[in-house]
Amino acid sequence: MNEIIRIAQLRRTFQVGSEQVHALKGISFTIYSGEFVSIMGTSGSGKSTLLNILGCLDRPTSGEYFIDGNPVSQRSKDELSVLRNRKIGFVFQSYNLLARTTALENVALPLLYNNTVSAKERREKSIRALEQVGLQDRMLHLPNQLSGGQQQRVAIARALVNDPVILLADEATGNLDTRTSYEIMSLFQQLNEEGKTIAFVTHEPDIANFTGRMIQLRDGHIVKDTPLVTQSAGAALAALPVNDD
Amino acid sequence: MNLLNLFKIAYKALLLNKTRAFLTMLGIVIGISSVIAMVSLGQSSSQSINNQISTMGTNLIMVMRASQRQGGVNVGSTNVQTLTVNDVEAIRSQAKYISAISPLVNVSGQLVNGSNNWPGSVQGGNAELISIRKYKVASGTNFTETDVRNSAKVCIVGETVVKNLFTNGESPLGKMIRFNKIPFKIIGVLESKGQNQMGQDQDDVVIAPYTTVQKRIAAITYIHMIMASASSEETASLATQEIETILHDTHKLRADEQNDFDVRTQQEMLEMMNSVSGFLTVLLSAIASISLLVGGIGIMNIMYVTVTERIKEIGLRMAIGAKNRDILLQFLCESIILSLIGGILGILLGLLLSYGASIGLNWPFIASVPAIGISFLVCAATGIFFGWYPAKKAASLDPINALRYE
Numbered sequence: 001m002n003e004i005i006r007i008a009q010l011r012r013t014f015q016v017g018s019e020q021v022h023a024l025k026g027i028s029f030t031i032y033s034g035e036f037v038s039i040m041g042t043s044g045s046g047k048s049t050l051l052n053i054l055g056c057l058d059r060p061t062s063g064e065y066f067i068d069g070n071p072v073s074q075r076s077k078d079e080l081s082v083l084r085n086r087k088i089g090f091v092f093q094s095y096n097l098l099a100r101t102t103a104l105e106n107v108a109l110p111l112l113y114n115n116t117v118s119a120k121e122r123r124e125k126s127i128r129a130l131e132q133v134g135l136q137d138r139m140l141h142l143p144n145q146l147s148g149g150q151q152q153r154v155a156i157a158r159a160l161v162n163d164p165v166i167l168l169a170d171e172a173t174g175n176l177d178t179r180t181s182y183e184i185m186s187l188f189q190q191l192n193e194e195g196k197t198i199a200f201v202t203h204e205p206d207i208a209n210f211t212g213r214m215i216q217l218r219d220g221h222i223v224k225d226t227p228l229v230t231q232s233a234g235a236a237l238a239a240l241p242v243n244d245d
Numbered sequence: 246m247n248l249l250n251l252f253k254i255a256y257k258a259l260l261l262n263k264t265r266a267f268l269t270m271l272g273i274v275i276g277i278s279s280v281i282a283m284v285s286l287g288q289s290s291s292q293s294i295n296n297q298i299s300t301m302g303t304n305l306i307m308v309m310r311a312s313q314r315q316g317g318v319n320v321g322s323t324n325v326q327t328l329t330v331n332d333v334e335a336i337r338s339q340a341k342y343i344s345a346i347s348p349l350v351n352v353s354g355q356l357v358n359g360s361n362n363w364p365g366s367v368q369g370g371n372a373e374l375i376s377i378r379k380y381k382v383a384s385g386t387n388f389t390e391t392d393v394r395n396s397a398k399v400c401i402v403g404e405t406v407v408k409n410l411f412t413n414g415e416s417p418l419g420k421m422i423r424f425n426k427i428p429f430k431i432i433g434v435l436e437s438k439g440q441n442q443m444g445q446d447q448d449d450v451v452i453a454p455y456t457t458v459q460k461r462i463a464a465i466t467y468i469h470m471i472m473a474s475a476s477s478e479e480t481a482s483l484a485t486q487e488i489e490t491i492l493h494d495t496h497k498l499r500a501d502e503q504n505d506f507d508v509r510t511q512q513e514m515l516e517m518m519n520s521v522s523g524f525l526t527v528l529l530s531a532i533a534s535i536s537l538l539v540g541g542i543g544i545m546n547i548m549y550v551t552v553t554e555r556i557k558e559i560g561l562r563m564a565i566g567a568k569n570r571d572i573l574l575q576f577l578c579e580s581i582i583l584s585l586i587g588g589i590l591g592i593l594l595g596l597l598l599s600y601g602a603s604i605g606l607n608w609p610f611i612a613s614v615p616a617i618g619i620s621f622l623v624c625a626a627t628g629i630f631f632g633w634y635p636a637k638k639a640a641s642l643d644p645i646n647a648l649r650y651e
Contacts, residue, residue, distance in 0.1 A: 055564070057563075057648075081567065085565065096557065096561045098561075099261070101257070112250045112253075113565065113568075
């Protein structure tokens with residue numbers, strides 16, 4: 001199996017006033033192609049810092065990080081931008097869609113920052129990504145005309161549009177009710193089955209149960225890294241009581 | 246990111262906030278349009294002065310009395326009595342470049358016809374004065390050299406005088422009017438000429454033989470002014486020199502002595518008027534460019550607000566692969582689009598304003614091409630200059646903090 005992400009002895013230290021805060025204290029793991037990994041931890045465990053580094057938004061203080069075989073640790077800011085643009089798809093808790101901009105244009109956004117993609121390709125890829133998340137008939141809707149779950153689907157389509165080697169989801173179900181959360185998890189499972197590698201940051205154990213491997217962080221260390229028996233989100237959805245109304 | 250994409254992104258971002266974009270532009274629109282209008286109107290006014298002066302004849306030469314010092318005291322020019330009819334005769338006999346010449350004696354007073362009266366002045370000249378001043382006799386006749394010799398109490402009047410003294414529409418020809426109790430017989434009426442470039446009514450005029458005015462009204466032996474026509478526009482400056490030399494002789498001035506007269510041509514008048522209107526144009530344009538500056542600061546202000554409002558969007562764009570330079574260029578592009586569209590609207594509005602004003606003022610309409618070109622460059626520069634700092638601020642945001650910004 002291909003290594004998508006490999007980190008070794010990763011440390012990240014922040015200078016807060018005169019104090020040094022060690023957010024990550026030397027962690028190592030490898031994510032292989034086709035894995036669906038959840039990264040768990042309470043607030044302050046260092047999972048946000050880890051996500052920032054995995055997402056090439058931040059650089060480690062020391063240690064090594066390879067994404068799809070490319071070393072990241074010593075890259076310049078512009079090189080990190082290119083890596084984010086070509087290798088990574090972000091899904092955020094609050095969707096971060098551009099207001100008053102159609103779903104299609106939101107999805108096309110990452111490709112605008114890639115010179116090698118023509119306008120025609122951009123449109124085709126965006127339509128394909130929206131079809132992948134089941135929003136082919138909502139392409140010209142504006143974010144405020146879509147439900148929370150639909151908005152998150154647009155955000156997922158935006159993350160998929162550049163065909164990234166890994167999807168990084170940061171509490172992607174945090175703003176959604178249980179039913180919609182399960183629907184979104186079901187979509188992630190489907191994408192995973194189609195071969196996408198996914199790292200899913202969450203603090204909810206029941207959401208983590210839908211993934212295939214759990215890495216638990218506490219105080220900047222990995223305390224647990226175990227494979228899980230994947231529960232089907234589709235089955236969980238079916239088991240939910242039908243809406244009263 | 247290529248420039249087309251960049252432009253598209255910036256354009257879309259502006260469209261999302263049409264009202265704000267328009268209000269921001271308004272500052273630039275007003276600034277540019279007032280600069281354009283001021284420059285255009287300035288040029289129109291000097292063009293109109295040129296036109297009017299050339300209809301008055303650019304070959305007109307005036308000899309006036311110069312201010313003089315008596316024992317160190319400057320007594321001005323009104324007391325100078327050295328300009329005489331002899332000077333006129335000397336110039337007439339010696340000058341080669343003069344086609345017509347007349348003395349001028351000017352007295353103000355009240356014109357009376359029965360129960361109507363009108364404040365005016367009588368200008369005394371010889372028979373050539375009318376042609377020198379580019380007047381034409383519409384009805385009746387000009388007075389003759391004989392009338393001048395005899396100090397005849399005859400006069401020629403302008404339209405305005407006729408209108409005010411003969412209110413019931415009767416013909417003024419052959420009628421007697423009184424000026425400072427002295428009766429004058431009207432023998433001619435002048436063709437209307439309208440206002441001159443100074444706004445004076447050129448039809449408010451009474452012309453009589455200078456001998457009559459000198460002896461019967463003013464009781465003086467000197468004259469106030471000499472008016473002459475150079476034989477052509479080109480010889481006006483030669484004629485001026487000639488007159489200066491002749492008068493220097495007849496007034497028996499020493500070589501180092503200051504002239505007690507001033508020779509002026511319409512050319513000089515033209516230059517003087519142009520320098521006044523040029524100064525006004527510069528002044529007004531300077532004031533107008535202050536509003537352009539204020540407009541630019543308006544853009545900067547709005548771009549600042551825009552950046553703060555869109556921190557999260559900036560964070561997202563960075564997360565999905567926008568480089569710092571892409572963000573910088575996007576915001577710069579937005580402010581340049583704003584200022585350029587504002588500039589184009591401003592140029593159009595400015596041209597429209599100056600077109601309307603030039604029609605209203607009956608001036609020729611002139612679109613100043615350099616002013617338009619410069620305004621356009623100033624707009625682009627304004628966009629870059631005032632957009633730079635906010636754009637820099639946007640580009641220097643940290644994507645992690647920007648994404649989490651609430």
